[in-house]
Amino acid sequence: MKKFKTLITVVAILTSLSSMAEGRDYISIVGSSTVYPFATVVAERFGKSTDFKTPKIESTGTGGGMKLFCKGIDVNTADITNASRRIKQSEFEMCQKNGVKDIVEVLIGYDGIVVANDIKSHKFALTRKDLFLALAKEIPTAVVGELVANPNKKWSDVRKDLPDVKIEVLGPPPTSGTRDAFVELAMEGGCKKFDWIKETKKSNKAKYKSICHTIREDGAYIEAGENDNLIIQKLKKNPDALGIFGFSFLDQNSDLVKGASIDGGFPEFETIADGSYPVSRPLFFYVKKAHVGKIPGMAEFLHEFTSKKAMGEEGYLTDKGLIPLDEGKFNAIQGAVKDLKSLSL
Numbered sequence: 001m002k003k004f005k006t007l008i009t010v011v012a013i014l015t016s017l018s019s020m021a022e023g024r025d026y027i028s029i030v031g032s033s034t035v036y037p038f039a040t041v042v043a044e045r046f047g048k049s050t051d052f053k054t055p056k057i058e059s060t061g062t063g064g065g066m067k068l069f070c071k072g073i074d075v076n077t078a079d080i081t082n083a084s085r086r087i088k089q090s091e092f093e094m095c096q097k098n099g100v101k102d103i104v105e106v107l108i109g110y111d112g113i114v115v116a117n118d119i120k121s122h123k124f125a126l127t128r129k130d131l132f133l134a135l136a137k138e139i140p141t142a143v144v145g146e147l148v149a150n151p152n153k154k155w156s157d158v159r160k161d162l163p164d165v166k167i168e169v170l171g172p173p174p175t176s177g178t179r180d181a182f183v184e185l186a187m188e189g190g191c192k193k194f195d196w197i198k199e200t201k202k203s204n205k206a207k208y209k210s211i212c213h214t215i216r217e218d219g220a221y222i223e224a225g226e227n228d229n230l231i232i233q234k235l236k237k238n239p240d241a242l243g244i245f246g247f248s249f250l251d252q253n254s255d256l257v258k259g260a261s262i263d264g265g266f267p268e269f270e271t272i273a274d275g276s277y278p279v280s281r282p283l284f285f286y287v288k289k290a291h292v293g294k295i296p297g298m299a300e301f302l303h304e305f306t307s308k309k310a311m312g313e314e315g316y317l318t319d320k321g322l323i324p325l326d327e328g329k330f331n332a333i334q335g336a337v338k339d340l341k342s343l344s345l
Contacts, residue, residue: 027055031065031082052297062177070095084177102289110323112247121239124260132190171244248321
């Protein structure tokens, strides 16, 4: 019976693969809103410079993209998914379960997560501890081990020398890789400043994660969707609000918004590249190996995206705010893509 089920699965996959070239003549890409602008630039150049159709890209968020990507090996499923964090073990297993056995991981560069506001508004010099105390659902009191519902209404409640304005932060939803990275790098980074919470990680990891990663739901944090450009537009209408998004959007809209410093580091190309800006993360895309050679232009698109002219140190993606890889990592990624090296977790 087990062999019979395996045979059915193999037949189904082969049938799907054989219909791909006839069923779709363009590359389908989903995933991260942060990687979306970079992928779009590559796709447009690819469409203009080759005989292949311009790939179609949907900004679904990292988590949403993984679900679509992992649905199976089929003409109706995405070929590539963009991600502003690394694929999770659970997502990798979901792919495997649905027949997406061979996945190629492509690290494209780095990005910083910025906290920004209207360029004419208040100047913010924040710490990761400030961000935790402003946005966590529960925060510690002076009594060790005690938590209370977050009472802070204004930034000056968090720290007296911060602006005396209402805490109102526009940010991404739970499906976003930017949200995942923000809670891990910024929120948890501030949460660990409390010794007893830091110690909790050793004894009760689930409790530690709940304290450090749970964002308040009383209106101080406003889920603004996957469209980072929309957040920037809303900041113009509400100068007292802050927004959370990728560095590339700050870089492209520096005439409209300004980034807050975090732990003394400003979100700049150089500080993200050298690691001195504390809230930075790697950016990826993932490729369905079984679709390469079946969907027209897949191999050629991968070559374009991972070329020096695109994501090299002086590539055109750096003009869009991508922080490039060092030469060693760049060469390793190029080699992995050329060989279509499958990811193993």
